[in-house]
Amino acid sequence: MAIDEYSDAEFDFIKSTDKNPSNILPEKLTLASHLQFWCHPKVRCFTACCHNIKIILTPYDILVLRQRLGIQAHEFITEYAEPTYLEKTDMPGVQIKLVGEKNACPFVTPEGCTVYSDRPSACRYYPVGMADFHEGGANDAAEEKFFFLVKEPHCKGHEEPKHWTIGEWRADQGVDLRDAMNKEWLRLIMRRKSFGLQATLSEPAKRMFFMASTDLDTFRSFIFGSSFLATYEVDPETLAKIKEDDVALMLFSFKYLANTLFGAPGLTIKDEKLKSKVEEIRKRQDEAMLKAEQEYEELRAERDRMLREREEQGRRTE
Ligand code: SF4
Numbered sequence: 001m002a003i004d005e006y007s008d009a010e011f012d013f014i015k016s017t018d019k020n021p022s023n024i025l026p027e028k029l030t031l032a033s034h035l036q037f038w039c040h041p042k043v044r045c046f047t048a049c050c051h052n053i054k055i056i057l058t059p060y061d062i063l064v065l066r067q068r069l070g071i072q073a074h075e076f077i078t079e080y081a082e083p084t085y086l087e088k089t090d091m092p093g094v095q096i097k098l099v100g101e102k103n104a105c106p107f108v109t110p111e112g113c114t115v116y117s118d119r120p121s122a123c124r125y126y127p128v129g130m131a132d133f134h135e136g137g138a139n140d141a142a143e144e145k146f147f148f149l150v151k152e153p154h155c156k157g158h159e160e161p162k163h164w165t166i167g168e169w170r171a172d173q174g175v176d177l178r179d180a181m182n183k184e185w186l187r188l189i190m191r192r193k194s195f196g197l198q199a200t201l202s203e204p205a206k207r208m209f210f211m212a213s214t215d216l217d218t219f220r221s222f223i224f225g226s227s228f229l230a231t232y233e234v235d236p237e238t239l240a241k242i243k244e245d246d247v248a249l250m251l252f253s254f255k256y257l258a259n260t261l262f263g264a265p266g267l268t269i270k271d272e273k274l275k276s277k278v279e280e281i282r283k284r285q286d287e288a289m290l291k292a293e294q295e296y297e298e299l300r301a302e303r304d305r306m307l308r309e310r311e312e313q314g315r316r317t318e
């Protein structure tokens with residue numbers, strides 16, 4: 001199968017100034033494949049790729065960046081991000097808000113990236129993309145993972161005499177942790193893509209996806225301040241974790257979204273809630289049945305009245 005026939009959720013995830021598909025080399029790479037590349041402050045194009053770019057932020061990117069900046073999620077989103085749709089889906093997300101005449105990333109300076117050790121996933125992956133392909137986007141579907149190289153004309157790092165395997169380069173960039181943190185979120189997007197746009201996602205569902213993906217503070221208030229805990233079974237250990245630990249909360253939010261948006265297993269509705277829901281449905285059905293019976297009785301009475309009238313008229317004309 002050619003690279004461009006695969007699901008492209010991850011392809012869009014790669015930081016790129018240019019969406020020209022010819023910049024993606026048509027070769028599937030493995031962790032053992034050779035890579036000649038080096039990015040360093042003395043390279044001619046230093047910081048060129050931090051301008052005129054689209055950088056999608058994953059929930060983990062937002063979490064790490066706003067912790068570094070010491071601000072709340074909503075402040076980060078307002079100041080440094082702008083809304084976008086996660087490409088080829090109707091799922092709302094955010095991208096870095098570029099600033100100034102040069103359309104620069106707000107974190108770039110002539111000396112380089114000011115948030116380098118906490119830079120977003122897309123900046124770490126560049127120029128090696130990963131396709132984690134699940135047929136049909138389901139959890140248990142066949143999985144195939146491979147890498148591919150993005151070679152854009154402005155990026156001179158490909159001319160530098162440094163040689164790695166893809167695996168060595170990825171370890172150097174610290175992408176394994178990012179892979180683990182982003183995996184289930186990316187899978188949600190792939191699932192959405194596999195349904196196609198003819199299957200609509202309701203507006204409340206989109207709002208919930210956006211809230212959980214961008215603002216964990218608000219998602220936490222939703223868990224602990226709404227009827228959520230009266231509806232779902234959550235064991236005390238998980239509850240204690242997600243109360244304090246943002247990463248645990250983020251991973252829990254992915255499980256919640258997979259369950260509510262796509263019916264994936266992982267969350268159980270409480271028995272009493274189920275019973276009350278069944279009771280509610282039964283009550284509604286009983287009420288509907290009663291109403292239908294009343295309407296039927298009214299119609300029958302009307303019909304009988306008309307029949308009697310007709311009989312009387314018949315008798316009078318005899
Ligand atoms: S976050 Fe850093 S590496 Fe990424 S685009 Fe901005 S300045 Fe460049």
Ligand code: SF4
Binds near residue numbers: 126158
């Ligand atoms: S070498 Fe490539 S990745 Fe590094 S600064 Fe230049 S354009 Fe960006």
